[in-house]
Amino acid sequence: MENPIIQLNGLSKHYGSKKAVENLSLKINKGEIFGLLGPNGAGKTTTILMMLGLSEPTSGEALVCGINATNNPIAVKRKVGYMPDNVGFYDNMTALENLMYIGRLSGIPEEKIAVKARETMELVGLGDELYKKTGAYSRGMKQRLALADLLIREPEVMILDEPTLGIDPAGIKEFLVLIRQLSRQQGLTVLLSSHHLHQMQQICDRVGIFVEGQLLMEGNIDTLSGNLFGKESYVIQVTVREPLANAQALQQELQQLEHVNKAATSEYGVELSCSQDITPDIVRFFVHKGLNVTGVQKKEYGLDEIYQRFFENNAKKHVQ
Numbered sequence: 001m002e003n004p005i006i007q008l009n010g011l012s013k014h015y016g017s018k019k020a021v022e023n024l025s026l027k028i029n030k031g032e033i034f035g036l037l038g039p040n041g042a043g044k045t046t047t048i049l050m051m052l053g054l055s056e057p058t059s060g061e062a063l064v065c066g067i068n069a070t071n072n073p074i075a076v077k078r079k080v081g082y083m084p085d086n087v088g089f090y091d092n093m094t095a096l097e098n099l100m101y102i103g104r105l106s107g108i109p110e111e112k113i114a115v116k117a118r119e120t121m122e123l124v125g126l127g128d129e130l131y132k133k134t135g136a137y138s139r140g141m142k143q144r145l146a147l148a149d150l151l152i153r154e155p156e157v158m159i160l161d162e163p164t165l166g167i168d169p170a171g172i173k174e175f176l177v178l179i180r181q182l183s184r185q186q187g188l189t190v191l192l193s194s195h196h197l198h199q200m201q202q203i204c205d206r207v208g209i210f211v212e213g214q215l216l217m218e219g220n221i222d223t224l225s226g227n228l229f230g231k232e233s234y235v236i237q238v239t240v241r242e243p244l245a246n247a248q249a250l251q252q253e254l255q256q257l258e259h260v261n262k263a264a265t266s267e268y269g270v271e272l273s274c275s276q277d278i279t280p281d282i283v284r285f286f287v288h289k290g291l292n293v294t295g296v297q298k299k300e301y302g303l304d305e306i307y308q309r310f311f312e313n314n315a316k317k318h319v320q
């Protein structure tokens, strides 16, 4: 059911002739995890700053929890937790002291602060690290503490700008799982920006692809892959034990089969782009030819391919 908590209507931001964000319209529902994906300079941070009321749009509007961010930045700030790509803490204070300090600044009553800060640190998996100085925290731990810093203020929306930057691979996975858990447990809406497709795929319900200030596509992975790959939604790879004797003829024959759009042979196998999943027919075809099949793989498109394909298509358009 549609229940937009973030609504961007024709949002644009121009710096002179530079269109950092151009005519962006987008709805993000309550409880959703949405990924803003795009290369450096695509306009992700500018969009986030406009949602927070920290940058004034050239035109259009950003509504967060129904509040116009440009006219009411303070009201929006109460609802939204924002994690910039580099969060600073006082290195010579313990993590708990840092969090209590933040809690005080955001108006949590003194008698509640210690309990609340501990609870929040438990929530982000730092329950055993309360008394460590943040100077001795790893980057992954600091990002967890940064999350605690948002959560202690009980936001409705969390906006995280490149949150996994600088964390080691194992830490990234744990951190993403944590964000998802928190979102699901607390009905929190999360907006993340990133250029790491693989990471976004693990966590987001929906992603938007940003290029040169424009949202060029938006949807879940299935929708995006359907839009971009359309007729070639299924890729089937078959490998055989012995080198293919007459690859050229085989390729031509395969291309004649119904639902096959493209066939490409290599020494030990074939890759087929098909409009339907015809894996059983393909296997039968190979067996019938007396070929010893050693492997059959059906490839599912992920964000990496979607992104790559997307840029290929766009480059072609620019050239035409």
Ligand SMILES: Nc1ncnc2c1ncn2[C@@H]1O[C@H](COP(=O)(O)OP(=O)(O)OP(=O)(O)O)[C@@H](O)[C@H]1O
Pocket: 015, 018, 019, 020, 038, 039, 040, 041, 042, 043, 044, 045, 046, 047
């Ligand atoms: N204050 C500014 N003055 C002029 N141009 C700006 C300003 N802020 C951003 N830009 C330009 O707007 C474009 C979008 O920048 P933005 O920082 O939003 O991109 P981004 O997608 O967040 O990239 P990154 O991943 O590098 O943070 C860039 O071309 C940038 O140079």
